[in-house]
Amino acid sequence: MELAEEMSFILKWNVEVKAVHQCTYKEREREERKKRRLGLYKTSETNPSSSQSKKTSHREKHLHLTTKGKIQSDKPPFMKDGLQSASVATLRSSSFSWLYFHIKSPTQIPKLNEFLHKSFGDIVAEKLPGNKNIVHLYRPEDFEVVYRNEGPYPIRGVFPLLCTYNNKYNDGIYGLSSSEGKYWKHTRSAVQKKLFRLEYTHSLFKEHQILADELLQLLDSRKDDEGVVTDLNKILERYTLEGIATTCFKERLDEDWTDMNENQMGIQYLQILKKSNLQIMKSLLSFPLYMYFETPLFKEFSNLTQQLDRFIENKMLVEVEKFTKRRCPHHTNTKMEEESGCPHAAGKAFLENGLLCQLLQENKLNKQEITTIIKDIIASSVFTLRSLLSFVLYALTQHPEAQESLREEIRRVTLNEHNNDITQATFAKMPYLKAFVKETLRYYPVIPGNFRQLYKDINIRGYTIPKGTYVKMHHIWPAMSDEYFENATEFKPNRWIRDSEEREITHPFTVMQFGFGPRSCLGKRLALTETYLFIIKILSKYSVQYPTDSFEIVSELQHHPPTDMKFKFIDCPID
Ligand code: HEM
Numbered sequence: 001m002e003l004a005e006e007m008s009f010i011l012k013w014n015v016e017v018k019a020v021h022q023c024t025y026k027e028r029e030r031e032e033r034k035k036r037r038l039g040l041y042k043t044s045e046t047n048p049s050s051s052q053s054k055k056t057s058h059r060e061k062h063l064h065l066t067t068k069g070k071i072q073s074d075k076p077p078f079m080k081d082g083l084q085s086a087s088v089a090t091l092r093s094s095s096f097s098w099l100y101f102h103i104k105s106p107t108q109i110p111k112l113n114e115f116l117h118k119s120f121g122d123i124v125a126e127k128l129p130g131n132k133n134i135v136h137l138y139r140p141e142d143f144e145v146v147y148r149n150e151g152p153y154p155i156r157g158v159f160p161l162l163c164t165y166n167n168k169y170n171d172g173i174y175g176l177s178s179s180e181g182k183y184w185k186h187t188r189s190a191v192q193k194k195l196f197r198l199e200y201t202h203s204l205f206k207e208h209q210i211l212a213d214e215l216l217q218l219l220d221s222r223k224d225d226e227g228v229v230t231d232l233n234k235i236l237e238r239y240t241l242e243g244i245a246t247t248c249f250k251e252r253l254d255e256d257w258t259d260m261n262e263n264q265m266g267i268q269y270l271q272i273l274k275k276s277n278l279q280i281m282k283s284l285l286s287f288p289l290y291m292y293f294e295t296p297l298f299k300e301f302s303n304l305t306q307q308l309d310r311f312i313e314n315k316m317l318v319e320v321e322k323f324t325k326r327r328c329p330h331h332t333n334t335k336m337e338e339e340s341g342c343p344h345a346a347g348k349a350f351l352e353n354g355l356l357c358q359l360l361q362e363n364k365l366n367k368q369e370i371t372t373i374i375k376d377i378i379a380s381s382v383f384t385l386r387s388l389l390s391f392v393l394y395a396l397t398q399h400p401e402a403q404e405s406l407r408e409e410i411r412r413v414t415l416n417e418h419n420n421d422i423t424q425a426t427f428a429k430m431p432y433l434k435a436f437v438k439e440t441l442r443y444y445p446v447i448p449g450n451f452r453q454l455y456k457d458i459n460i461r462g463y464t465i466p467k468g469t470y471v472k473m474h475h476i477w478p479a480m481s482d483e484y485f486e487n488a489t490e491f492k493p494n495r496w497i498r499d500s501e502e503r504e505i506t507h508p509f510t511v512m513q514f515g516f517g518p519r520s521c522l523g524k525r526l527a528l529t530e531t532y533l534f535i536i537k538i539l540s541k542y543s544v545q546y547p548t549d550s551f552e553i554v555s556e557l558q559h560h561p562p563t564d565m566k567f568k569f570i571d572c573p574i575d
Pocket residue numbers: 156176177178188244376377380381382384385388446447450451512513514515516517518519520521522523524526527
């Protein structure tokens with residue numbers, strides 16, 4: 001039986017659906033434009049669908065998430081704008097846990113989410129074992145309400161396996177992406193200040209350009225007679241790992257990374273990281289016995305995580321040594337050096353160091369905390385960026401007219417630059433490049449959705465969802481819906497260009513690949529810079545083609561390119 005059939009079979013016996021009604025964003029926009037034209041809004045009145053700030057109406061109902069194994073809801077309310085009614089599935093807890101037992105592979109999770117939406121509508125309440133409630137949302141208007149009410153310390157939720165490990169073996173230190181509250185804010189601002197410092201991003205940019213040139217040499221050396229490179233997945237993973245190593249350590253993991261030698265540190269690091277991700281994935285699809293016993297899965301995960309820790313710790317020793325050598329022998333600490341105006345002062349040498357060394361110098365976080373943060377940053381970046389670069393390449397091959405427009409823009413802009421030098425200012429002159437990447441993120445998303453645990457009660461579609469509830473926002477749904485985009489199944493970068501005739505104004509929360517707010521992706525700027533640079537470098541030298549028919553995106557917790565992905569790079573320099 002197909003997964004969907006199997007689920008509907010189970011659900012038929014257990015689930016009661018109250019109502020399903022869907023209203024399109026465009027319908028509502030049209031209606032609101034009409035109201036504005038007719039002067040129906042008072043000046044103080046805001047768009048009723050876009051914000052949580054409006055007063056709650058007496059018609060708003062409460063979504064009761066009871067502990068008795070049943071989620072109840074009142075009849076669907078009719079909201080203030082009179083256009084939209086809500087849909088809520090009422091699920092019995094036992095039925096839902098059974099649903100999850102029917103998932104055999106993580107690739108089925110997106111299918112389950114799609115199935116829930118089709119079956120129950122735009123808001124679906126789900127009760128999981130362990131008295132946890134999750135509410136699924138599919139509309140950007142609702143994502144906006146969640147993000148705008150997330151409070152000063154947004155909680156995304158953590159992988160329980162990671163959490164158990166950190167409690168047991170890492171003194172409760174959670175790193176950046178899994179920590180919460182004031183501690184999260186403290187670590188985030190320490191890292192963010194360094195990463196976003198303008199001088200640092202400039203110095204990093206130069207390093208990333210050199211890295212991109214090394215990638216081109218690597219591609220040249222791996223091409224067969226027809227120009228086809230077969231192990232592109234491996235190459236891009238290696239490239240993104242060296243990119244984040246450059247950011248964290250201001251040097252390569254392996255100076256000779258383009259040799260792609262199996263004994264290299266980078267290749268070993270990637271292998272451990274992949275195995276560790278696999279354990280996390282497995283842990284999500286089984287009962288969390290590891291919370292109570294040292295199961296084989298937990299032992300394996302702990303062993304892998306400790307290997308990653310050791311790796312970063314070794315790197316840290318090297319960095320400390322470098323930093324000590326660089327320090328002036330006449331001054332014992334950073335402050336003395338700086339106050340004396342010493343030319344070796346840490347402040348001056350600061351930017352020569354990578355993120356790890358800068359964090360050590362600043363002395364706000366201890367070594368164990370820094371190790372966990374760096375490990376976290378590497379894990380958050382390598383595969384996400386690898387996927388985006390692969391999807392960019394694929395999009396170039398599938399839309400040759402876009403590839404040509406990009407080459408034209410690159411030709412026009414870079415030929416006017418002094419010495420053909422690319423700087424960050426170059427990107428500002430390339431609207432098509434930015435639009436192309438945005439459209440790629442819409443059309444070939446890397447992240448299917450995002451989570452928040454509610455910091456206070458919020459009202460969505462007339463239902464009050466209580467504080468503490470987990471909310472899953474399915475970002476991929478509006479991104480590919482005709483309700484939010486003209487011909488959503490067409491790849492059209494021009495829809496994002498302000499001066500273009502094809503420009504579309506849609507809800508700002510439709511494409512949310514980097515999340516939103518104070519907890520949004522820390523590496524967004526870095527990821528976009530690397531992607532722009534990658535496209536400019538590749539297209540300045542090659543025309544790209546996809547030599548086979550199928551490109552099947554593997555959809556798990558993230559979206560991955562196929563492992564056997566190959567592309568054809570035809571020499572075609574821009575002159
Ligand atoms: C295409 C590439 C990437 C995508 C699609 C992506 C996406 C995301 C998303 C959706 C989140 C959650 C945001 C939220 O909850 O609102 C996130 C968090 C994060 N990302 Fe990225 N990311 C990418 C690349 C990177 C890179 C290159 C780095 C390296 C610096 C990075 C570091 C992080 C970190 C540390 C967090 C956790 C932030 C926190 O909890 O405070 N990401 N990313």
